[in-house]
Amino acid sequence: MDAGSVLQLGFNALSLGCAYALVALGFVLVINAVGAVNFAHGDLVMAGGFLAVAAAQIWPAPGILILPALLVIMAAMGVVLGAVAYLPLAKRPPSAVFVSTIAVGIMLQNGANALFGAAPRAGPALVVPGHWTGAGAAFDRQSLAVIVVSLILAGAFRFVLTRTQLGRSLRAVAADAEMARALGIDARLHILGAFAAAAALAGAAGLLLSQRYFVTPTEGTGLMLKAYIAVVIGGWGRWGGAVLGALFVAAFEVLVAAWLAQPLAEALLCAAVLAVLFVRPQGVFGETHGRRA
């Protein structure tokens, strides 16, 4: 394979990895906020994709203009998810939340199938189509837009978490909800906020993925598993780790698959994850301190 192809594949992997990173960030947000895995997270990504498809039908605008409205609608879905599938089970072991979110995922998946049908759908293009060529590779504008939008959203996410009072409060609730309440922070509201933000990120990822890779009702579980792997590789509960983990997963999917073969890449990813777990059970980048099991 020539250098141009390698460059091309690296570019593709980066674009895919950036979209996965948004998925993983939302996933890790809920883990940090409530200490439980949201099994419906992949289905939220799928829902975001279909919402983008529907929005583009109503208003045929570039995806970038649809994005703000999508974020709002998805955030509302996240609040509902948190209120229905988490709050009633807040005092139960995390496995109860696993199952409640599995149930919500089933509803989302079949709801999408009933509303939109089973056919894969293409979301709206983010920007005007086109590409630049250079160094033997084609840099698709959509993929570049995916990278840019992901970076902006991940950056905004980071900014909110680290630079705003809202973000600090969210992280304080995640670290020690009781202490946060003693500081005057409404823990329930912030937990719902975490679900809202996670769903919004998932929806954004859904929009970004839907144009290039299409969206089908059944793809949620696969995306959830990828996010799960990314989050554990990156160190349970670490924001930066989740992003790097997502890039790692995408690199396997594209680069290792190109080097060897797709099924082999999949098997090797499994092996790599196991190796990481056995050698460094706290993840490649370590686990956040003071996590709640």
Place this chain on the structure above:
Amino acid sequence: MTARGILDAPPALPLLLGAVALGAYAAFGADEYALRVLSTAGTFALLVMGYQFVFGHLGALSLAQGAFFGLGAYATAILSSRYGLDFSVSFPVSIAVPVIAAAIVAAPVLRLETHYFALATLVLAQGALVAVLNWETLTGGANGLPGVGAVRIGDLAVARGLPMAAFVWCAVGLGALLAWRLVHGASGMAFACLRDRPLAAAALGLDGAHARHGAFLMSAAYGGAAGALHAHLSGVVSPESIEFPVMVSCLTMAVIGGRARVAGAIIGALLLAHLPEWFRGFERTYLIAYGAAALAAVILAPAGLAELFERAWDRLRTHHPALPTPSRPATAPRRAATSAALALDKASKRFGGVVAVDGVTLDLKAGEILALIGANGSGKSTLINLATGFAAPDGGRIAVDGEDVTGDPAHAVARRGVARTFQATDLVEDSSALDNVALACAARVGPERLTNWRPHGRGGMAAARAEARWWLARFGGAQTEGQKARELPAGARRLVECARAAARNPLALVLDEPGAGLSAAEKTALAERLRELARDGTGILIADHDTEFLFAIADRVACLDRGRLVALGSPQDVRTDPAVIAAYLGNAP
């Protein structure tokens, strides 16, 4: 068994009624379709029963149960459709294959905890799926293996419909009986303790790693059996049999039915296999209704339907089973062979930059009560953890009855004859006070027996309970013995924990703040019991904040200040020691 006797065995009557109702429905009320759903529910019931060992009883979120199911199904499909082998051969092999796979991965995987364990098992399952999809010569690839015939044992073929449903449910019945025998009584208590209170379990000498290993293999065995039956029921085994949705169904059934009850596995499987069928009338949206129903079930009965029914049944029963007559322990208290039941030699422990215990040398003589005092943060708890194996010292040695146990895990130290209580009482909340103590009685004779995954008779637990009543009464807990631990007030919990530790007849009994939450009268009674135990030869190391209480019972008092032993001597001497007063009242500014 008399009618009253049947009522006494809590699960027997409803289970019997349930089985009869199920049988009547299958035999008279069900058409082929209903029998199919019933049979499918049966295979899942077996799968979930297996899953309960690892997920329910030991609380480890394995995501490999679906893979075990798939491996069993593929083993049956390959053996019976390729080689036409008899059920009597293919079935045991189908159980063996996942068990062997589990045994291979167990050592590294079981070291991992919580979500790391979950992900490792998930990734292994994904790996199995990739292998099944791509090793086409063996597995038929994505097309799978068709032509798995009906169950055939010798000349006897089990026909589709009622015979197969009966066959599956006989297997469910046998599996349930075995599962129940494995996890009821003392073993069940031991698993509950390992799951909910791992520290207390280690203090009782229970080996968590060993138990998890066994549970993982058992779950694989049940998964393989369920997969084998599934193969015969479907006639085709394709990768869908090993894909993630199988695992998701299993987990959902276990949570909705009940994590650690055999009946929960059956109820969960029956309900979730039938739910989508009930909603078929909604046609294209029936799975949305199914999801909503599953969500409602987990919200309304978060501890599982089995427990919901159990509570309702408990409320219906007006009388409670008679408890066994208290009996004195048959074994004599252990005697230390050397003068020091427990000895610390220059033991040190540091956390980060802080030295919590700093070169402490201390002997606990057999038959002596040694009090440990010191302000909060002075290192008492760390010292106790070092002495009982709950923390490994950074320097120095620890010996029990003259034998070096430095660095041994807590359960091994406990097995040498060290018992302890915890500052925050560490009881199995869902068990009665009596059973909490009975577990210690059962664990005294061979704690390894409780977690070796072999069926046990009923007798053991009855004898343990009888003895536990004696211990509990001795520690003033007679009137609370039937109550669940979580319903007990703090003082009663302390006493149950003390009784539990004492019931192990230890060489060394280590008590961490046993007096907290006790009334004056209770403390007096406790002091009396401790003196008796000491007279029997037990060495007692006791830390408490109530110095009045300590000085009254101690033979010697040791005072810690910031990790160092600042005083050791008779209560009178220590009481007036300036170093002790300084340690307690704080250094003047």
Place this chain on the structure above:
Amino acid sequence: MSLMGARGLALSAIAVDYGGVRAVRELSLTVAPGEIVALLGANGAGKSSLVRAVMGLVPSSGRIELDGRALQSFGPEARARRGLAFVPEGRRVFGDLTVRENLEVAARTRTAPRRARLDRVIALFPALEALLGARGWTLSGGEQQMVAIGRALMQEPRVLLLDEPSLGLAPALAAKMFELLGVLAASGAAVLLAEQNVRPALAIATHAHVIRRGALVKSVPAAELAMAGDLGALFLG
């Protein structure tokens, strides 16, 4: 006993039950603005339960009033917003947040006042300035304690509740901490201090209450108790 109109914190017949066992028995006391009230007693005596009950972190019965307004129906977050601040046992600094974030998160106010408050806390604990970017979990015990107290001060509370603040502090650091509480009280805060480090607590307190098994056994001006010769007996029996 009518507490209406009293300034500061007034507790009346506070009782805390843990599953049938009384950790605090019908306990009443007041803390006026500018006053430091020490709550003394061995561990397990009920000091911690009382302080947590006042903050709303454990359910209790009885009346809790701040400047004459009843608080007991509010959750902890609402009590915090009404002027209560809490320094918990074990500090409970948010490990994943930096020191600056730990402090800022407590100031539920606009940016400008928040910055001013931060400056004031730094002025009180100059050692924190160099640590502002450090994560909570990397701090030593003493540093964490400074953060925990600083965090409470960021709320500009009218009532400061402290649960064993000197625990695990080196003597010199503990002394500084106590000194600081005096400064705070002088600026008008009501301070309720649960402490087992008796002498330094008495040195700064205006009033002292000794608790044993959940009940008040002695309530006297602090100076009086500090003079008493039987101080050791109170704890060592």
Place this chain on the structure above:
Amino acid sequence: MRNVIAAIVLSSIPLALASAAEPLRLPIVVPITGPLALEGASQRNGALLAIEEGAGGLELATEEIDTAASAEAALTALARALSRPNVLAVAATIFGPQMLAMMPVAEQARVPLITVSGTARLTELGHHFVFRFFPADPVVKLAQARYVVEDAKRSRVALLYQTTAYGQSGRDALGEAFRKLGASIVHEEGLALGVKDMAPALAKAKSAGADVLVLQLHSGPTALAVKQAAAMKLGLPIVAGSAMHQPSTAALLEPAELAGVCAESGSAPATGGTPELERFAAAYRKRFGSEPDGFAAAQYDGMRMAIAALAKGARTPDAVREYLAGQSHQGAAMSYRSDGKGNMAHDAVIVCYDGQSRTPRLAKRYANPPGAR
């Protein structure tokens, strides 16, 4: 909980009432959820259209029963279908492993299954109650391979297939066909259903020196591969499997991206070609508001043939089976006649996109290609 009980009671009412009147039942047992729902929905629509057209005054009844994704679920769905009285034929799943599970049960119940599944093995196991109205893999894959070799004049094949039943069955048939035709497969790679980026596989195909790209992928992945090949300017002609002829696949792509792409199918109703097919396509568009594909047409034809048997007086499933096995039927897509094993369809078409529109033109028709039997 009360809702659940209410749902049980409500859903059992139709069961109880059903036995009162006895319409002729043609249940539709196909995947309408899960990863095969797209193909299953085409089947369902085709069958529904056929049943709704009626049978000259006969009272027909149907019921959609989802087979989801597993063989086990398919068996349960079939058992549910067969639990009603008067079931004369079943529109059965496109998914091979599900068919393999259902066939012995149908054989035992003596009810014919009318399917469009391509899996070769279905009709090689000696079952007498399976009727396949879509050309089997050996037929369509041979057509696909012949088009590559004979019309496109290519001989160095890169073959990408899905690691699913559809992909692996098709790969086997393609491999055999290319071997027969003397073309060499220079690159072959299996792709999982969740794979998002096709670039690695395409790049390898190119560097292996292939002169044609042959796809045996599902709808979404086919579109992805075509789209990425266009973006990469791969420059290879693409001859894809039947998923490419589905209008929902073409809808994912820009017409320009489709230039030079061909696909096999049993028929291409969206393209039309014969009056019968155009009439079917018009009726389908009117009823469902979407474009029909070859699966829908084949399932429609199969059900129409069964209904023709009813119109001719067949009142037992055995009689319907006999009619299907012995008679010929002029359907919308082609004329059907059993080869003795239940293979009813023997024609295949190749359609190609011209880069101007999303509707392909008919490039080649392989009527009853030799070597298919």
